[in-house]
Amino acid sequence: MSSTAPLTYDQAGVNYDLIDPLKIAAQRAAAATGAHLGGHGFSEVAASRGESAxxxxVGPFYLASIVECLGTKTLVADEMATLTGKSFYASIAQDTIAMAINDLITVGATPLVVQAYWAAGGSDWFGDAQRAQALVAGWKAACDTCGVAWGGGETPALAGIVADGRVDLAASCTGLINPKERLSVGDDLGPGDAIVLLASSGIHANGLSLARKLAERLPNGYLTEIAPGLSYGEGLLAPTTLYSPVTEALWKAGIVPRYSANITGHGWRKLLRHPKSVTYRIHTVPPKTAVLDFIQRQAGQDDREAYSTLNMGAGFALFVKAEDAERTAQISRDCGIDAWVAGCVEAGEKQLLIEPLNIRFGADDLALR
Amino acid sequence: MSSTAPLTYDQAGVNYDLIDPLKIAAQRAAAATGAHLGGHGFSEVAASRGESAxxxxVGPFYLASIVECLGTKTLVADEMATLTGKSFYASIAQDTIAMAINDLITVGATPLVVQAYWAAGGSDWFGDAQRAQALVAGWKAACDTCGVAWGGGETPALAGIVADGRVDLAASCTGLINPKERLSVGDDLGPGDAIVLLASSGIHANGLSLARKLAERLPNGYLTEIAPGLSYGEGLLAPTTLYSPVTEALWKAGIVPRYSANITGHGWRKLLRHPKSVTYRIHTVPPKTAVLDFIQRQAGQDDREAYSTLNMGAGFALFVKAEDAERTAQISRDCGIDAWVAGCVEAGEKQLLIEPLNIRFGADDLALR
Incomplete structure (x- = not known):
């Protein structure tokens, strides 16, 4: 491949054809275990099986839980530490917590407890005090932002499994949907609802394989200036926005979203997440962040490709009653997160129409397992 | 080191001096986040901060959560797959779930939901259908045994972070302590209580670094016969016993343990886990399993060293009222897990006396962080 050839997400290294059979087998086996809850006097919310949490x-309220992996963003942080002498692990900590929190809140849950999973390639990893302290400080700060208790976690040294000098980061999160009316699995989603998009801070933690491949093709790599005073590496390492302050503020304001989607892997196709056959029409597209614009141009992606894999400036989608739309966006802005009333839900076939960009994604474009 | 020199756990590769400063910093930061729960109308059970979960x-009941790593046992499974052509990943799945479940139940919780964390060194890992199906089948079977719902999980491909051909396995678990009288954080633990030890199936998933080092010194490695028809590798790969059926059966029988300890890293020193100053006197020592006896002999460990790092046949300890002791052991046997009324709690300094072996562990011998 020449250094200027377009680069797709699939070329960047993740082969879903190999992973999908296992995922499908796991999902079938997992679904068969839901009945065990009956033995404890409880039951699963079956509609949550395809959702993010x-x-x-459990009777007086719903219990939501999740475990989420950060992915490969640490490889960028490690390279940037070598290039700049700075540690970016405070941001990395926030990214990791965001992966769990931003998924958990989609079902209407208030996150309560986060557990840390920091598996290093050997004991030595923990000996870098600057990096270790940044990871701890960033983890705590993210918990403070989200009002969650950091319950504990695991810090194993896994020489032979995790690569030497690397760390595998994940977070688990448990929360409650309380009161139960806050449950948001899309039952009431339908024509007439508005789509409110919340700003992302950059690439967040999805698409990093592609972003790292691009760095290899740049003469200055991660130090390439992508905006005045901003390097590519710094742009990539902007910490993922934490959206739970918005969902909590919405509840306090009396707004219960009909549905929510965390825009992660599969980019804007995640707007098609709910199984309902409805049309999502977007009339307003948020500005791309500098780093996403740079990636799109460097990878030679057209808009359809870019919006199908990256968040392109919108990190979270709230589907709300039309009359709540402007207030929803304002509440997000009051939380310091820009937001746009970006479109609406209509009767029709399952599709996403991004009108300003002339893009259509159909039901077949998102085969979430 | 000569091939017959004694081998200690520290020599086998985990350097806690490097990990501990980070752990302590993390624990302090984590403790400071507990107050966030007040904002949601809830509160932490402060005594659980030093416990396993x-x-x-949350009002009508307590919520317990945890994330746990399997460790390096997969390296044994991978080597045995090469040597025998068999997949041991059904056992490995049970091990992983056991790490989470057996910790969660120590506080009196009924495990309800398990999430899977399977991070592979690349998409290729998932392409081995025999191994993948074994992992799924074993995971489901362990959920069935424990009556928990498999909620979902993550199957990331982390090339560059997880070593090529390897997988980093972990499980998160959420449960309820319901009714609240089941909470077991040792408040009532005291002189006169009995200690009931439940049988382990083998090494479980702690001490594997040492076990792997030993395999390197054996001419026939993992294929060394340690008992008639049983290879060292097979012995190591006996799946960790799942103890939640016992704790659930105890509750149904009206027995609430005063305290529980999952005997994992630090071996029998875990019996000293609770901060109270009391003496634990053991008069009956369960039989070692074949694989633990073999490891002790091959590593040239005296009893004190062996019992300070390995479970030596006892995988879980229940501290119960003296009058419940025999019934507790019988209930465990009825669940298919051998058990012994092994000792008692006495007034006195904090120490563990294993009388048949003439071993004493003092408070200084277990510095749990």
Missing amino acids: YVVD | YVVD
Whole structure:
């Protein structure tokens, strides 16, 4: 491949054809275990099986739980530490917590407890005090932002499994949907609802394989200036926005979203997440962040490709009653996160129409497992 | 080191001096986040901060959560697959779930939901259908045994972070302590209580670094016969016993343990886990399993060293009222897990006396962080 050839997400290294059979087998086996809850007097919320967090009805409220992996963003942080002498692990900590929190809140849950999973390639990894302290400080700061308790976690040294000098970061999160009316699995989603998009801070933690491949093709790599005073590496390492302050503020304001989507892997196709056959029409597209614009141009992606894999400036989608739309956006802005009333839900076939960009994604474009 | 020199756990590769400063910093930062729960109308159970699972008082019951890593046992499974052509990943799945479940139940929780964390060194890992199906089948079977719902999970491909051909396995688990009288953080633990030890199936998933080092010194490695028809590798790969059926059966029988300890890293020193100053006197020592006896002999460990790092046949300890002791052991046997009324709690300094072996561990011998 020449250094200027277009670069797709699939070329960047993740082969879903190999992973999908296992995922499907796991999902079938997992679904068969839901009945065990009956033995404890509880039951699963079956509709949550395809959602971002698993929900159990425990009587007075619903219980939601999740485990999420950061992915390969640490490889960028490690390279940038070598290039600049700075540690970016405070940001990395926020990214990791965001992966779990931003998924958990989609079902209407208030995150309560986060557990840390920091698996290093050997004991030595923990000996870098600057990096270790940044990871701890960033983890705590993210918990403070989200009002969650950091319950504990694991810090194993896994020589032979995790690569030497690397760390595999993940977070688990448990929360409650309380009161139960806050449950948001899309039952009431339908024509007439508005789509409110919340700003992302950059690439967040999806698409990093592609972003790293691009760095290899740049003469200055991660130090390439992509905006005045901003390097490519710094742009990539902007910490993922934490959206739970917005969802909590919405509840306090009396707004219960009909549905939510965390825009991660598969980019804007995630707007098609709910199984309902409805049309999502977007009339307003948020500005791309500098780093996403740079990636799109450097990878030679057209808009359709870019919006199908990256968040392109919108990190979270709230589907709300039309009359709540402007207030929803304002509440997000009051939380310091820009937001746009970007479109609406209509009767029609399952599709996403991004009108300003002339893009259509159909039901076949998102085969979430 | 000569091939017959004694081998200690520290020599086998985990350097806690490097990990501990980070752990302590993380624990302090984590403790400072517990107050966030007040903003949601809840509170943490402060005594759970030093325990195996984190507990939150959510009103009608307590919520317990945890994330746990399997460790390096997969390296044994991978080597045995090469040597025998068999996949041991059904056992490995049970091991992984056991790490989470057996910790969660120590606080009195009923495990409800397990999430899977399977991070592979690349998409290729998932392409081995025999191994993948074994992992799925074993995961489901362990959920069935414990009556938990498999909520979902993550199957990331992390080339560059997880070593090529390897997988980093972990499980998160959420449960409820319901009714709240089941909470078991040792408040009532005291002189006169009995100690009931439940049988382990073998090494479980702690001490594998040492076990792997030993394999390197054996001419026939993992294929060394350690008992008639049983290879060292097979012995190591006996799946970790799942103890939640016992704790659930105890509750149904009206027995609430005063305290519980999952005997994992630090071996029998875990019996000293609770901060109270009491003496634990053991009069009956369960039989070692074949693989633990073999490891002790091959590593040239005296009893004190062996019992300070390995479970030596006892995988879980229940501290119960003296009058419940025999019934507790019988209930465990009825669940298919051998058990012994092994000792008692006495007034006195904090120490563990294993009388048949003439071993004493003092408070200084277990500095749990």
